[in-house]
Amino acid sequence: MKNESHCSSTQVIPETGILPVHVAIIMDGNGRWAKKNGLPRIAGHKRGLESVRTVVKACVNKGIPYLTLFAFSSENWRRPPTEVHLLMELFANALESKAKKLNDNDVCLRVVGDTTRFSSKIRMLINRAENLTRDNEKLNLTVAANYGGRWDISQACQKICAEIRVGNINPDEVVEQDIKARLSTRFLPEPDLFIRTGGEKRISNFLLWQLAYTELYFTDTLWPEFDNEAFDRALRSFTKRQRRFGQTGDQVIGAQQIKNA
Ligand code: IPE
Ligand code: IPE
Ligand code: MG
Numbered sequence: 217m218k219n220e221s222h223c224s225s226t227q228v229i230p231e232t233g234i235l236p237v238h239v240a241i242i243m244d245g246n247g248r249w250a251k252k253n254g255l256p257r258i259a260g261h262k263r264g265l266e267s268v269r270t271v272v273k274a275c276v277n278k279g280i281p282y283l284t285l286f287a288f289s290s291e292n293w294r295r296p297p298t299e300v301h302l303l304m305e306l307f308a309n310a311l312e313s314k315a316k317k318l319n320d321n322d323v324c325l326r327v328v329g330d331t332t333r334f335s336s337k338i339r340m341l342i343n344r345a346e347n348l349t350r351d352n353e354k355l356n357l358t359v360a361a362n363y364g365g366r367w368d369i370s371q372a373c374q375k376i377c378a379e380i381r382v383g384n385i386n387p388d389e390v391v392e393q394d395i396k397a398r399l400s401t402r403f404l405p406e407p408d409l410f411i412r413t414g415g416e417k418r419i420s421n422f423l424l425w426q427l428a429y430t431e432l433y434f435t436d437t438l439w440p441e442f443d444n445e446a447f448d449r450a451l452r453s454f455t456k457r458q459r460r461f462g463q464t465g466d467q468v469i470g471a472q473q474i475k476n477a
Contacts, residue, residue, distance in 0.1 A: 224473060226298030229463070231472060233455050236284035236408035239275065240430070242422055243267065245414025245438030253437075256301045263440035265310060274447050275355050282356045286422050290330065307361065307415055308338050315345035322354035328400040329363030357403060365424030372398035386464045401426055413439045431457050
């Protein structure tokens with residue numbers, strides 16, 4: 217995928233009634249789905265991969281070019297060691313078995329997060345899948361793994377500090393754009409639609425900076441049950457919203473009328 221520069225969505229007001237360009241999802245509820253079905257938690261995570269497939273396909277078919285999925289948070293290491301171990305195994309298997317399929321479907325895969333904490337095998341599989349799919353253009357699929365919004369902002373600040381030290385940046389002139397350009401998601405436009413499944417109404421340290429003006433959608437549907445219909449419901453909810461970015465509703469309608477005239 218070519219590196220494109222996108223205007224920050226807090227500066228450019230997109231049209232109302234159209235599909236989102238970038239959808240970001242917290243895939244939550246795997247454990248509860250497993251419990252409800254009398255299965256071990258890992259069965260819920262495995263089943264969750266089916267929903268990943270559904271949503272990836274749907275984005276490809278609908279022409280939604282950016283999809284970001286929260287797969288493992290920087291706080292998820294606090295889970296029982298066996299669950300963490302099984303999740304790592306699942307991640308490695310998925311990277312290994314799905315890379316070719318993603319490539320065949322013109323999907324560009326990227327992993328964001330502090331990958332230094334992963335095993336060398338997982339890091340190798342990430343590199344391999346990213347390199348294999350790097351020139352694909354149909355869908356930018358970003359997987360957030362060992363990701364934390366606070367980590368992302370902190371590592372961007374560290375990079376800025378390092379550049380200040382060598383004289384590349386004047387500390388008095390640091391602006392939003394300098395931080396944005398050093399986030400792990402710098403190659404993505406800001407998300408238009410955020411979806412969290414599983415009923416919780418929180419961000420759980422996902423894209424803290426990037427979600428500043430994202431439309432938020434929460435559903436009780438558990439991630440393994442999130443199907444095409446559930447995704448369509450989220451998209452319909454999005455298309456009905458008026459994004460104002462600080463302006464009044466009349467200003468937004470006026471600007472749209474001028475554009476469509
Ligand atoms: C989300 O499902 C997947 C990960 C965090 C890895 P959960 O495992 O959090 O499912 P619940 O919240 O326990 O149902
Ligand atoms: C958020 O889900 C992380 C992922 C889906 C990867 P959690 O289930 O870990 O979130 P909390 O702990 O309930 O906030
Ligand atoms: Mg959860």
